[in-house]
Amino acid sequence: MNKIAAEFSEFVLFSEEEARALDARVVMRENRGKQVPYVTCLVRDKEVQLKSEERTRQLWLARLIDKLGYARSRIAIEYPITFGRDSSKRADIVVFDADRPTVPYIIVEVKQPKYKDGKEQLRSYAHATGAPLAVWSDGILAEVWHRKNPNYFMPIHELPRADQTIEQVVDQPWTIQTLIDLEEERVKEGKFARSLRDLIEDMEDEVLANAGVDVFEE
Incomplete structure (x- = not known):
């Protein structure tokens, strides 16, 4: 196993x-006297240094x-997010709506080390x-949410494929097998897994937030 793979094993x-x-796509380039990994970005089509967040x-x-079927033309990197006059924020990955090519459909953030942040x-x-789907991921874990309204983020099992609607994923019934699958995922994640208590508390927070309670106040 090479150094890159071992670091993220x-x-x-x-x-x-x-x-x-x-x-397999990694190339090593000399940078300030050291060999540094680079990769050609699948969207930007240029070489970028493969630091942990970039990986x-x-x-x-x-x-x-490759797996969910979204076209490269629908994806942007470091997409500017505007808050009033402030446009300094950047979303790591944005997938645009198929019918409205300038409207974000999925936002993926890989920068924040803490789940709550x-x-x-x-x-x-x-x-x-106004993006209806959002993903937080630190490379080890991931959480997917559906933004049902401005105050309510609902956790969902997975992102829809490009040929699926949000409703097809959100409306999938929770069964005993669903719980078994989730538990198997938690076992596989080991020490990195969020507990069932964490998931329940997160959903309770969403209900309170939807009712206008500031659950994030210290």
């Missing part, structure tokens, strides 16, 4: 196949394009753009 969100496919982003881009940043980005 604990990743459970992405399969070994996905990791190997990315590693997570490239893995997500490959999944969005990442979720709040995503919430603000979704509010600002």
